[in-house]
Amino acid sequence: MAVVTYVEAIRQAIWEELERDPAVFLLGQDVGTYGGAFRVSAGMLERFGPERVRDTPISESAIVGCAIGAALLGMRPIVEMQFIDFIGLAFNMITNFAAKARYRWGAGVSLVIRGPSGGGVHGGPFHSQNVEAWFAHTPGLKIVQPATVRDAKGLLKSAVRDPDPVIYLEHKFLYRRLKEDLGEDEEILTPIGRAASRRAGDDLAILTYGAMVHVALEAAERLSREDGAEAEVIDLRTLSPLDDEAILGAARRTGRILLVHEDTRTGGLAGELAARVCESAFEWLDAPVLRVTAPDTPVPYSPPLEDAFLPSADKVLDAARRLAAY
């Protein structure tokens, strides 16, 4: 029996990679003595020592910059943002230094930046953001977001071994809500760049990722129960590079595409997905491509406000119905 939570899967992934490769190290605010604001690195300082589990000053740009420098010399840093919202402070380092190094001068930067993202825990405007769209637009970066416990582990281990910078977005709403038996023996590695189908269905396809996978699954079940229509649910897992085969395949199979993300609407990833579908699978489309996303506002704090803000199974069901009926 090895039933673990999503957050524990993250901890295991880091732990195993630290064990496997002496080049791997972890740095971030309070990751050492305290074991991280969400206890992701609990016990690591004791096991791996202060050289490899490094408490940092509150200097996001320098933390990432320093990780880049170490990575250039073959180290494999994992940077923790205490909350992913703080990644904006390292925006220049990430998009201009890390992302462009290989293209400019052939220098690979093997670097993972990870941190708690997303809403649903009443964290307010600065502890709830989804940052994938900012970085999905930057060539040279990879972005992953696990929706399951297994992928939480498997994507992180793959990210650490990836030769390029990977932004690993963990959804804090799932931290302790998701549990899964990961077995004991097998090494879990989720390939970067590949989506996963979480539910079969021929009538329409919902493309989504992160916490919204579970919202979409709930909506799909209700759609099946209440309307007898079957929605495929695709968990993108990797947000950059996108898995075109899975995306376009779903469009071809179902002709009806519903895009769902927790991030705000305008300029969100759903736009890119819609464009790819309309560009390359237009002839298979039987209906408009619909989006269910958060509205274009900061993430509000108070529960009724945040509930109104976040995409819900109701909203997804509603859109799925319109699509199925089109």
Next chain:
Amino acid sequence: MAVVTYVEAIRQAIWEELERDPAVFLLGQDVGTYGGAFRVSAGMLERFGPERVRDTPISESAIVGCAIGAALLGMRPIVEMQFIDFIGLAFNMITNFAAKARYRWGAGVSLVIRGPSGGGVHGGPFHSQNVEAWFAHTPGLKIVQPATVRDAKGLLKSAVRDPDPVIYLEHKFLYRRLKEDLGEDEEILTPIGRAASRRAGDDLAILTYGAMVHVALEAAERLSREDGAEAEVIDLRTLSPLDDEAILGAARRTGRILLVHEDTRTGGLAGELAARVCESAFEWLDAPVLRVTAPDTPVPYSPPLEDAFLPSADKVLDAARRLAAY
């Protein structure tokens, strides 16, 4: 006679706003004595003095932060980024402080951030970027990019008077290449949020902005001459908030939409445009929505590389042809 260049129109806009409203001031690196790296503020220090034309240290985050503070008290700062590529250093200030202030606590931040954007002048990876997509995804910001001399002036003057933060992207390729007679008397104010049709056409519509408007116009002329097909060319002008009426209107009128931008493809603004079209004008579409954009790489420097990177009239024509023939 008042034939002026695009860059001179920018200078005039700032000058006139400085004359009009004592709350307006300009700050940025070398904007004073030197008159700005591109001479946009030539003569302003002499006319308006060092309090209102402020040379700053090399501190993009603090420059924007300081402008926000002044704006909160009713000043109307215009921040110059020496090149817009440096805006990434102020990413947190812009997206978290300026953009969210009104929503969070009702505090309007009337602030313009402007700077030379775009490629075509062999500036390489850090002096050629287009940054609109990063900011178009942030609720609370407005983004404009003029494609004409008149709009260069009119959009900037409107931006200065706008009660919210506006990112004004001037295309440095157009600085001295575009000239127009702006007359003498009339005050030029281009409304924010409204696109402009630059060429009529019924067979397809090209939605674009900035320097690409001219590339699209050239392609449209050739399409007309060589194939007899007529493309409407819409200059978006405001990139956030988007002019849905103009965008969806074009889709309804022509049924064929070609999206063109100089920015790189994935996660670029064309994605959002495609999504809006496919969501709200699907029934009018006769063909896939196509995109012509830069590829997903940093902006290369050497002329043959940059030529290959940038969307050209040839590439736009090619896509327009495919679309018209669909």
Next chain:
Amino acid sequence: MDAPPDLLRHTTARLSEKQLLELYRFMLMNRLVEDRLGKLYRQGKIVGGLYSSFGQEATSVGSAYALRPGDKIGPMIRNLGSLLVKGIRPREIFCQYMARAAGPTFGRDVNLHFGDLQRDCVAPISMLGALIPVLAGMALAAKMRGEDHVALTWIGDGGTSTGDFHEGLNLAAAWKLPFILVVENNGYAYSTPTGMQMANSRIVDRAQGYGVRGDRVDGNDVIAVYHATARAVHRARRGEGPTLIEAVTFRMRGHAEHDDAGYVPLELVEYWRARDPIARLRRYLVVNGFASEQQLDAMTEPIRAELEADAEFALSSPFPDAALARGGVVAGDGDPRGAARLAQGSSGWLS
């Protein structure tokens, strides 16, 4: 008042008896508001984390007290005391911490993340350091208009490592802005001791590099904090530029309520407990004959009663309606807050 040896000492108090008692009252109120919040937290009424300035009341209150109306402040999460000095009412804070519609952000933002320019307060963002350039900008606005207002903000020892600390302070110095930065060196940034964040923990040593005046002050001595700030304000108003004040103090609770601060050595807590800022001012007032023990004791009850009423008000006030989630992102997009404010009428936070 026993201060660690190398701290700046106030010699004669130029504060009147009334002022001294007011300082005492603000610190007491600061602590009692936080006590009440703690109780609400344990009852599960707070939405999100709860942060405490227990033991640091003197730095917030003493510095804010040296300001005049019109002087702007950018309070951080542990500067509740400064908000009280600026006239923010406890019920606003209770509503805000409980995510109620009657809170100053209508439930849009968390804890002390609210501002009111009428009362000179800027809403912070979570990102440490950001307030420094922003408050410098407010100082700039005052300077450009020829007003003699100053702008003041606080930063923790941890927050001094941010780029914004450096860029903002340097800009303020280069432009000789009427700006004051109070660094609350309370020994820890979350779990990380100051000595792990920087090689030289005497933060005042940074002042010289920036070309600003630096003062190091016993942050648990409210009179010393007041005087250091008052001097800085005086200099700022005369056009002599910014001051960096390092207030040496201690965070007596965990980073937030969820944190038991097991990483803090007990001796350190004991050392600082003996230097509690409220107890120290109390002793000073009594020993110097400004007030009797009884007089001071008598101050608690009325405050408690007021806070009880405010907490009740907040507890019985509704969560915001979902409609308040939208609008007011940019001007003219249909901000629902105007109407909500009217509907709240005299029981709303603006009353």
Next chain:
Amino acid sequence: MDAPPDLLRHTTARLSEKQLLELYRFMLMNRLVEDRLGKLYRQGKIVGGLYSSFGQEATSVGSAYALRPGDKIGPMIRNLGSLLVKGIRPREIFCQYMARAAGPTFGRDVNLHFGDLQRDCVAPISMLGALIPVLAGMALAAKMRGEDHVALTWIGDGGTSTGDFHEGLNLAAAWKLPFILVVENNGYAYSTPTGMQMANSRIVDRAQGYGVRGDRVDGNDVIAVYHATARAVHRARRGEGPTLIEAVTFRMRGHAEHDDAGYVPLELVEYWRARDPIARLRRYLVVNGFASEQQLDAMTEPIRAELEADAEFALSSPFPDAALARGGVVAGDGDPRGAARLAQGSSGWLS
């Protein structure tokens, strides 16, 4: 050698005659490469801007010369001399400045924006300050592996105002990394004099705040720069942490070739012209009997001839093929540079 009074002076040169002549040769080469680039610029052969380190050769050369192979550098736009010391060849620089396929970035990036980890060089990005945390990270890698390499980078007076300067130096100090930061205080950031960028232009005064060693040195005295760096390297290798070296020098040209620097007072230029770093070392060598005027004169021609050949090579080498625009963004996406490098064969930059 006449140095402004408060600068650190070298007393006895612990450099051998061979080393002194090598320093001279590198500085001379630095200047001659830039002369040749200037000529190419005036002929319209340079694609984009041209930056010069005229008058600052001693800071780049003297500091880089104190390093060993394996020690990493992060050169900025005016550190051409340090690249030469690290073994970068002039033809690579010519190709790069003329956007040719044979340049180290195959025409992908501009001017000195290239790196070669084999030769210890990191490619800068344009954003000033970014190299500081990155080189600190390289120092960290060395430390973690128990190697005794150090990492060194430069920053201008203007660049010290960036957040990255502060965050990077503080991190390096907190972690006692083997890291050296040379601040080239050359009086101006583009058109902005140092005094308008900061309230205290003695940049070395910042060292204490960070808890690092600070040295202020005559940046036009290559021996002094060498010794200060050598001391810093020695300390770094012994685990004593970073050093900040302020090298006081002057930018004798405009910000770039397009800039006539009309904003610089002539007296200032004259003052510094009299302190030209190459002329000073020359005088030192001659007066102290290390070399004769003729010997030193004779060094120029062979370098010029080599540069002529390199310039010819670059001028006659092709622009990159359009296919080189794509690929190599991430690993495994079909990087065309491997093939291009092979095709360039022995005439390519790697030869």
